[in-house]
Every structure is written in C-alpha cells, then in structure tokens.
Amino acid sequence: MSSYLAIDETLLEARNSAWTAKEIMQQSGCWRETLSLVSAVRKQLDAWLANVLDKPNAQIVFTGAGTSAYVGEAVVGYLNQQLDIPCLSISSTELVACPQQYLQKNRPTLLVSFARSGNSPESVAAVGVVNNYVKHCAHLFITCNPDGALNKQAAQDEHYFSLLMPTQTLDQSFAMTSSFTSMLVASLAVFSDVDNAVLTMADSIDKNIPSKLTQLKTLAELPMHRLVYLGAGSLKGYAQESALKLLELSAGQVMGYFESPLGFRHGPKSLVDDKTLIVLFGSNNNYTKQYDIDLLNELQSDNKAIAVHTLALPSEASAEQLDDVFNGLYYMVCAQIISFYKAWQLGITVDNPCPTGEVNRVVQGVTIYPFSQGDIND
The missing domain is CATH 3.40.50.10490 (Glucose-6-phosphate isomerase like protein; domain 1)
Incomplete structure (x- = not known):
C-alpha cells in the first residue's frame, strides 16, 4: 500500500483525506506535463495572442475567484517585467461587482481567466461583464475541467482560446492544490520562456x-x-x-x-x-x-x-x-x-473540511445580476 505525506494510504482513505495528500504530492509531475501541453499548442497560441494583443494601448487582466484569483497576484509582477503590455490582477468577484472601477471601455483587453471547475458563478459572469463593457476584448481560459462552462464557451467564438490543464489537476479534494500551481505554471509559460x-x-x-x-x-x-x-x-x-x-x-x-x-x-x-x-x-x-x-x-x-x-x-x-x-x-x-x-x-476530514456545506468546493448561492453599459453611472 502507498503512502502520501508519510501517512499510509489506507489511513488517509479511512479519514477522508487521501485526495488532498495525493494532489499535494503530484504537483511536480503536473508542472512537467503542463509545460508539455503549452508547448504542443505554442504556434497556435502565439498566433492567436499576436492578433489579440496587436492593438494600441492593450492590456492583460488576470482574473479568478478565491484561490484562482491568487494565481494572478503571484504572476503579475514577474510578467510586467517580461512584457511590454501592462498586466493587472483583478479578482472576478471584483470585476463582476464593480466593473466600472477596473475596466475601460476603449482599452483593448485580454482577460485571462483561471478556474479549476470553470463553473463558478463569478468566473462565468466576468466573461459576460467584460464583453458588455469593453469594445475590443478577448478571452484566454486556463482551466482544469473539460466539461466546465468556460471551456465549452471557448468553442463558440474566435476571440476565445481555452488551455486545459492535465487531467489530474481537476482536484477531487475540497481545496485547490495542484490546480493552483499548474494554472500558475501555465500562465508563466504562455507569456514567457520558463521551462528551465x-x-x-x-x-x-x-x-x-x-x-x-x-x-x-x-x-x-x-x-x-x-x-x-x-x-x-x-x-x-x-x-x-x-x-x-x-x-x-x-x-x-x-x-x-x-x-x-x-x-x-x-x-x-x-x-x-x-x-x-x-x-x-x-x-x-x-x-x-x-x-x-x-x-x-x-x-x-x-x-x-x-x-x-x-x-x-x-x-x-x-x-x-x-x-x-x-x-x-x-x-x-x-x-x-x-x-x-x-x-x-485537528481530526478534520481534509478532503471535505466543511461537511455541513456552509462552504462548498464550487461556490453556490451567488445571484448574478444582468449587466450592461446602461447600468453605469457616468
């Protein structure tokens, strides 16, 4: 029987904690596979990005909710050193609630959306908000779920590009671990030479x-x-x-x-x-x-x-x-x-630390309100 984090897998499973332990320890392999996935679509991706970012005054906005938002927080400083195009990190929870504070309707914007499931309400809504607010926009989805709403949406429009992470990064546990770091590696690899x-x-x-x-x-x-x-x-x-x-x-x-x-x-x-x-x-x-x-x-x-x-x-x-x-x-x-x-x-079931459901693996209970330019008080 295998062990993870120096704990026998049988005991981990008995305490509903095995997935988290496995997903923490699989990350180095996930990063190697992520680099290979980006390399496989390099020519197609570069051509798409060149078309998107060739407009004057363009910007890149990294977004996501919760853990996914922190991908942008971690990478934006480095990418601002590497790119001639300004990069910002704005959580989807802020973009959806206060778009007028973060977006400029005449500034071409590439929205890079990070999401494990691609189904959280704010992640999906942020795409629509940007589409409704910004005249020239495009969307790069970096997600872990082939069946997620974001990935499915990418097939509908040439202004969308979807980059799926390795299958095992669709963490089965409550907390994001390998999904977070793999999306982070992918975002660095998309915009810079980081393999070594x-x-x-x-x-x-x-x-x-x-x-x-x-x-x-x-x-x-x-x-x-x-x-x-x-x-x-x-x-x-x-x-x-x-x-x-x-x-x-x-x-x-x-x-x-x-x-x-x-x-x-x-x-x-x-x-x-x-x-x-x-x-x-x-x-x-x-x-x-x-x-x-x-x-x-x-x-x-x-x-x-x-x-x-x-x-x-x-x-x-x-x-x-x-x-x-x-x-x-x-x-x-x-x-x-x-x-x-x-x-x-603490004796917590690590794969599901909140079994009573107040906090969920994919956020629930969020009402998304329709948004259009007419909703902005200029």
Whole structure:
C-alpha cells in the first residue's frame, strides 16, 4: 500500500483525506506535463495572442475567484517585467461587482481567466461583464475541467482560446492544490520562456520535500491559533494563497493571515501573540532580502510569537538564482503540507473540511445580476 505525506494510504482513505495528500504530492509531475501541453499548442497560441494583443494601448487582466484569483497576484509582477503590455490582477468577484472601477471601455483587453471547475458563478459572469463593457476584448481560459462552462464557451467564438490543464489537476479534494500551481505554471509559460526554471523547481521538490516532511509536521503541530505568511513581490501572492489554504483545511479553527514583510509593521504586527506562528517566504533577490532580514531580526527580538520560521530554498535551487515567482512554487508546496498536517492534527476530514456545506468546493448561492453599459453611472 502507498503512502502520501508519510501517512499510509489506507489511513488517509479511512479519514477522508487521501485526495488532498495525493494532489499535494503530484504537483511536480503536473508542472512537467503542463509545460508539455503549452508547448504542443505554442504556434497556435502565439498566433492567436499576436492578433489579440496587436492593438494600441492593450492590456492583460488576470482574473479568478478565491484561490484562482491568487494565481494572478503571484504572476503579475514577474510578467510586467517580461512584457511590454501592462498586466493587472483583478479578482472576478471584483470585476463582476464593480466593473466600472477596473475596466475601460476603449482599452483593448485580454482577460485571462483561471478556474479549476470553470463553473463558478463569478468566473462565468466576468466573461459576460467584460464583453458588455469593453469594445475590443478577448478571452484566454486556463482551466482544469473539460466539461466546465468556460471551456465549452471557448468553442463558440474566435476571440476565445481555452488551455486545459492535465487531467489530474481537476482536484477531487475540497481545496485547490495542484490546480493552483499548474494554472500558475501555465500562465508563466504562455507569456514567457520558463521551462528551465520550472523544471529546476520540480526536480528540487522531488529531491527535497520527502526529507522536509518531519520539519513541516513539527511546525504544523505547534499549539497556534493563527499563522501569518509573509512574502514580498510575487511571494505575497503565494502568501495570500497559503493563508487561505490553512483557513480552508482547518475549517476556520486556525486563522491564516498574509502580508509583505515591510507592510507587516504597519499595524498588522499587533496581532502577534504567543499562539501565533510566523512563516517568512525568503526572497532570493539580494535587494529584497535585506528587508526580509530586518523584519526577521525584529520579530525574533520581540520574542512574542510561538515561532518565527524562514522557509529557505534547497541549496541547489538557491544557487540557480531564479526569480521569486519560481521559488514560490517550492514555498507553496511546503505551505500546503503545513495546512494538511494542521488539519490532520485537528481530526478534520481534509478532503471535505466543511461537511455541513456552509462552504462548498464550487461556490453556490451567488445571484448574478444582468449587466450592461446602461447600468453605469457616468
């Protein structure tokens, strides 16, 4: 019988936790397959993008709901360094509720939608909102479900392009894990040459994560009621998703919080007490690292948190001096494992941490209201 996260599969299944454990540990393989999928459609995709983005003043907007929104938060800084076209990250929940605050009707826009199922109400509605508001728009769907509404919609119009992730990324568990990181890898690969960097991180995870499980389990089992993730730049997007993952998998029993190292001093640091664990995603950028070190020293001097821990890259990965958007993949897997072990310690059924249904795998109960230009108060 197999084991995942150093727990026998039979026990994982008995406690309705096997899918989450498997999906966390399958991610390096998913990234390799994702790169191959993007490569297979490279010529077709490049031609489509060239036609979409050749208009003056064009922009790219990354969107999604919940975890899917944080894909954009993690990648947008890196892609703004790589592309001549401005990139923004705006959650679909904001686009749907307040389109006038984020969209310009005369600015050509490529909307990149991330979604595991492709069926969440806001993800589907965001497409219609952009179509109704922006004169020249196109849509790239990066999703995990061939039967999802977004993927099906892509066949209807030449202004839509659908990129499906590997089959196994349609996570069966409640929380998004391999779907999140695979869509993130795909978005980087679509707009930049990232294969070597991603493969370096995949290899590093395969080599180092098994020996790191004990340390991560020890962190997770600290008697905390709050866990703060800190990261700068791209790593802040990963910190945001890490905080949500803890909140979801612990069924709200442990509060997750995120900030940047510099931002943490501006009020949020007041939440630290002797039941707060702080985890820093250390930057590999020599300039940014200075601010990480300053805050780390300050937090250790304060001596208020139950622990202050810096997640460091394995030596061979650190030596590559990759951008933090790639290093974040390693940190993300570690954070997912911490969340799993905390939920496991609490006796939660990790594959379905909210069996009473207040929170669902695909959001329910959202009313989408019709939107048109006439609804905007100019």
